[in-house]
Amino acid sequence: MTVAPARLRIVVLGGGTGTFTVLTGLKYHELDISAVVSTSDDGGSTGILRSELGVLPPGDIRQCLVALSDGDEILRRMFNYRFSEGSLSGHNFGNLFLTVLEKVCKHPLEAVRQAHNILRERGQVIPVSEQATQLFARLVTGEVINGEHAIDETTVKRAPIDRCFIDPEIEANPDAIDAIRKADAIVMGPGDLFTSLIPVILVGGIVDAICESRATRILVTNLVTKHGQTDGFKASDFCRVVEEYIGPAKLDRIIVNTSEPPPEVLKAYEEAEDQLVVDDLGHDTRRIFRAPLISDRMSKKVAGDKLKRSVLRHDPAKLATAILESISPDRTTDALGRNA
Amino acid sequence: MTVAPARLRIVVLGGGTGTFTVLTGLKYHELDISAVVSTSDDGGSTGILRSELGVLPPGDIRQCLVALSDGDEILRRMFNYRFSEGSLSGHNFGNLFLTVLEKVCKHPLEAVRQAHNILRERGQVIPVSEQATQLFARLVTGEVINGEHAIDETTVKRAPIDRCFIDPEIEANPDAIDAIRKADAIVMGPGDLFTSLIPVILVGGIVDAICESRATRILVTNLVTKHGQTDGFKASDFCRVVEEYIGPAKLDRIIVNTSEPPPEVLKAYEEAEDQLVVDDLGHDTRRIFRAPLISDRMSKKVAGDKLKRSVLRHDPAKLATAILESISPDRTTDALGRNA
Numbered sequence: 275m276t277v278a279p280a281r282l283r284i285v286v287l288g289g290g291t292g293t294f295t296v297l298t299g300l301k302y303h304e305l306d307i308s309a310v311v312s313t314s315d316d317g318g319s320t321g322i323l324r325s326e327l328g329v330l331p332p333g334d335i336r337q338c339l340v341a342l343s344d345g346d347e348i349l350r351r352m353f354n355y356r357f358s359e360g361s362l363s364g365h366n367f368g369n370l371f372l373t374v375l376e377k378v379c380k381h382p383l384e385a386v387r388q389a390h391n392i393l394r395e396r397g398q399v400i401p402v403s404e405q406a407t408q409l410f411a412r413l414v415t416g417e418v419i420n421g422e423h424a425i426d427e428t429t430v431k432r433a434p435i436d437r438c439f440i441d442p443e444i445e446a447n448p449d450a451i452d453a454i455r456k457a458d459a460i461v462m463g464p465g466d467l468f469t470s471l472i473p474v475i476l477v478g479g480i481v482d483a484i485c486e487s488r489a490t491r492i493l494v495t496n497l498v499t500k501h502g503q504t505d506g507f508k509a510s511d512f513c514r515v516v517e518e519y520i521g522p523a524k525l526d527r528i529i530v531n532t533s534e535p536p537p538e539v540l541k542a543y544e545e546a547e548d549q550l551v552v553d554d555l556g557h558d559t560r561r562i563f564r565a566p567l568i569s570d571r572m573s574k575k576v577a578g579d580k581l582k583r584s585v586l587r588h589d590p591a592k593l594a595t596a597i598l599e600s601i602s603p604d605r606t607t608d609a610l611g612r613n614a
Numbered sequence: 615m616t617v618a619p620a621r622l623r624i625v626v627l628g629g630g631t632g633t634f635t636v637l638t639g640l641k642y643h644e645l646d647i648s649a650v651v652s653t654s655d656d657g658g659s660t661g662i663l664r665s666e667l668g669v670l671p672p673g674d675i676r677q678c679l680v681a682l683s684d685g686d687e688i689l690r691r692m693f694n695y696r697f698s699e700g701s702l703s704g705h706n707f708g709n710l711f712l713t714v715l716e717k718v719c720k721h722p723l724e725a726v727r728q729a730h731n732i733l734r735e736r737g738q739v740i741p742v743s744e745q746a747t748q749l750f751a752r753l754v755t756g757e758v759i760n761g762e763h764a765i766d767e768t769t770v771k772r773a774p775i776d777r778c779f780i781d782p783e784i785e786a787n788p789d790a791i792d793a794i795r796k797a798d799a800i801v802m803g804p805g806d807l808f809t810s811l812i813p814v815i816l817v818g819g820i821v822d823a824i825c826e827s828r829a830t831r832i833l834v835t836n837l838v839t840k841h842g843q844t845d846g847f848k849a850s851d852f853c854r855v856v857e858e859y860i861g862p863a864k865l866d867r868i869i870v871n872t873s874e875p876p877p878e879v880l881k882a883y884e885e886a887e888d889q890l891v892v893d894d895l896g897h898d899t900r901r902i903f904r905a906p907l908i909s910d911r912m913s914k915k916v917a918g919d920k921l922k923r924s925v926l927r928h929d930p931a932k933l934a935t936a937i938l939e940s941i942s943p944d945r946t947t948d949a950l951g952r953n954a
Contacts, residue, residue: 326700360662367710370710
């Protein structure tokens with residue numbers, strides 16, 4: 275009798291577009307994938323459903339479910355549908371679906387489990403907690419910004435973030451702890467550092483699980499800075515902040531993009547006061563993994579979408595390959611051979 | 615090689631609660647069931663979705679889909695879920711589902727077909743037309759009431775309805791025509807006469823199909839009159855009105871309830887100015903089929919439901935049995951032997 279080799283267990287922490295990209299790329303590989311997803315989103319459709327109906331914020335969970343879905347293409351398109359007219363304008367159908375599923379199932383985690391059957395998931399989407407919470411950001415000036423959405427979407431110039439915290443302090447879903455403890459690799463980023471990744475890490479029990487896990491801890495640095503969150507950040511700043519939050523654990527791998535975006539895209543970012551993230555990580559070939567990772571397809575704004583979306587994205591397939599190569603036991607070079 | 619006997623083809627015309635009851639009862643029999651459903655609903659959640667998003671009115675289609683669904687119990691409960699709090703209050707999730715499905719599929723009939731797969735239907739739900747229309751009622755005073763919802767829900771005393779019509783005059787969906795032409799039995803009622811059944815019959819091509827079909831034409835008379843629609847109606851009035859609209863076709867069978875409702879229920883109806891429908895159909899044993907048909911389970915108002923619902927209902931199983939016995943070739947008695 276032969277035993278099939280155990281699949282590599284990869285846990286992705288976050289929520290939002292960056293996590294969607296990672297999951298979309300990873301799902302085509304033979305892996306045991308889990309996404310541990312933030313429950314602190316309070317913006318847009320999610321914010322309304324959460325405050326009016328008391329459900330677990332559905333937005334990030336929905337994005338991860340769609341990313342890992344192997345189900346009916348029509349159902350996936352429905353989950354991504356956003357109303358652009360009438361009194362429902364701005365609501366995302368997937369969010370409504372998860373809201374009603376929670377109402378029918380009576381329990382948020384049971385609702386997410388049921389959604390796995392309906393969407394035929396190729397992995398596990400695990401809310402980081404069965405409770406919602408609120409994210410706060412204390413700026414270096416002492417000012418406190420209340421709510422993930424307010425932190426995420428700023429139009430005015432703002433002092434740098436000193437520290438994020440959550441209130442109420444919620445405890446992690448045991449399934450999330452379990453997935454992290456058993457993981458072979460933990461992937462953090464890309465995505466909004468303070469409003470997607472950090473809210474997961476802040477949940478009670480998650481840092482301990484990250485520290486206790488024997489997993490390779492991977493950070494994918496962002497392509498561009500985000501106004502109001504990571505202004506002026508270089509690659510080393512992303513690493514430093516993440517290590518502040520996951521301490522005493524350290525990052526084992528840092529994945530950095532090497533390709534140059536088209537000049538017209540760069541210009542658009544500069545007008546929005548965002549810049550390409552400068553790679554200042556030096557020559558630690560054991561930790562740093564460099565590869566060209568920018569997607570050739572520029573993302574477009576979705577009709578009815580109230581959020582400003584960036585157009586520069588990681589390519590899901592290239593990113594997944596980079597993640598897997600970075601943890602390959604026989605790795606001596608990166609995808610381009612630059613660290614050889 | 616043996617050939618399985620062809621299943622009896624039954625077409626139910628209408629929409630709304632009465633049609634739901636008929637379909638719920640029939641689906642447990644080995645039949646080829648179709649529901650040809652009104653597209654003139656303009657009330658509540660359906661009215662908002664129709665006017666704001668330009669979709670085919672989903673409410674009646676949704677009810678019929680749920681009635682004939684053999685799918686996942688959770689999905690069926692979701693389809694019946696009505697928001698009772700917040701800005702979505704009054705919206706039914708099944709209506710939202712069908713709306714988004716139509717937006718994703720781009721065509722209303724394709725959306726309904728896709729819904730069949732998702733809900734695993736035990737029959738066909740066929741919108742009477744691929745277009746929506748508006749129902750009008752001309753009263754005997756000459757006054758015209760505009761819209762199904764306005765006709766359906768009246769609080770003031772109103773003159774009797776002289777004639778209903780639709781505008782725009784829409785053409786029937788060829789699948790609806792085909793189902794009626796090939797049917798062995800056509801079931802009309804129970805349900806709101808002028809706002810569920812007549813709007814189907816008024817669609818271009820439906821009367822011709824009913825007249826050309828070799829089907830047994832069955833009317834199930836209502837248990838109670840409805841204030842503003844059928845005040846003072848006896849069983850013969852229901853038959854007369856239906857034959858006015860389907861003429862020159864005639865009704866072949868009329869199914870009438872014989873059981874008495876509990877006195878406290880009668881009292882509640884009388885306070886709402888509705889009465890039990892009096893059976894004045896005489897002794898035509900070939901046409902009239904009598905049986906005790908009232909459900910022991912009294913329906914309750916659903917939270918968030920803006921419509922007034924009647925509590926006296928036909929029992930789905932008893933009604934289905936009555937319908938099938940009424941068209942049985944060896945019928946000499948009704949279920950109680952009263953016409954023997």
